[in-house]
Amino acid sequence: MIFRQIFDPDSSTYSYLIGDKSSGAALLIDSVLERTDQTLQLIKQLNLNLTLAIDTHTHADHVTGLGALRDATGCKTMMGRESLANCLSNTFVDGDHLKVGNLRIEVIYCPGHTDDSYSFYLHESQSDNNQPMLFSGDTLLIRGTGRTDFQNGSAEHQYNSLFNRLLKLPDNTLVYPAHDYKGWMVSSISEEKRHNPRLQVNSRDEYIALMDGLDLPNPKMMDIAVPANQSCGDIL
Numbered sequence: 001m002i003f004r005q006i007f008d009p010d011s012s013t014y015s016y017l018i019g020d021k022s023s024g025a026a027l028l029i030d031s032v033l034e035r036t037d038q039t040l041q042l043i044k045q046l047n048l049n050l051t052l053a054i055d056t057h058t059h060a061d062h063v064t065g066l067g068a069l070r071d072a073t074g075c076k077t078m079m080g081r082e083s084l085a086n087c088l089s090n091t092f093v094d095g096d097h098l099k100v101g102n103l104r105i106e107v108i109y110c111p112g113h114t115d116d117s118y119s120f121y122l123h124e125s126q127s128d129n130n131q132p133m134l135f136s137g138d139t140l141l142i143r144g145t146g147r148t149d150f151q152n153g154s155a156e157h158q159y160n161s162l163f164n165r166l167l168k169l170p171d172n173t174l175v176y177p178a179h180d181y182k183g184w185m186v187s188s189i190s191e192e193k194r195h196n197p198r199l200q201v202n203s204r205d206e207y208i209a210l211m212d213g214l215d216l217p218n219p220k221m222m223d224i225a226v227p228a229n230q231s232c233g234d235i236l
């Protein structure tokens with residue numbers, strides 16, 4: 001496989017380009033509208049053909065590039081079934097497998113940060129370094145977890161998504177989040193189990209109390225980004 005991480009410094013977002021070497025088909029996870037030209041240039045330079053662009057959830061902090069990538073390449077666009085976006089080729093649900101050439105990416109429903117949050121898992125047999133790869137969206141961040149106080153978020157649901165889904169993946173799974181604000185680029189499930197302060201709780205209730213105690217301001221882009229992202233990045 002071919003793998004690239006693309007960083008948007010304005011929103012501290014990571015986008016991920018995953019290409020299948022044998023067919024040239026490629027997938028982009030969590031594109032950022034302002035990075036569209038750079039992303040298209042990279043896809044061309046790597047001789048890839050973008051067949052699918054997906055978002056882990058409806059972002060509140062940046063505008064998605066889904067629509068711009070679709071217009072430029074004709075790629076399919078997908079988000080989870082719970083998404084309110086009206087412009088998608090199709091939606092996915094828990095347990096689906098997304099095909100990108102010969103690659104198969106497993107879809108894991110992870111409500112909590114939003115009710116349309118998903119993570120994506122690439123089995124070790126498909127990855128270049130024999131380690132599974134998890135694209136965790138805003139559910140599991142490096143030494144953090146996504147906020148649960150808006151967009152139908154739920155600390156209770158996030159506890160379940162983390163402790164009963166993502167943390168049950170193999171310890172050596174590499175974790176690639178949708179954002180990082182401190183410069184971290186990749187982690188692993190075992191590293192996060194041991195060192196992520198949000199995961200050092202003894203019960204669901206303790207996690208809910210921890211998340212309820214966070215007093216976070218709304219993202220500055222929220223009023224623009226959420227409606228735009230419900231139409232694949234068309235700014236209304």
Ligand SMILES: [Fe+2]
Pocket residue numbers: 057058059060061113138146
């Ligand atoms: Fe988010």
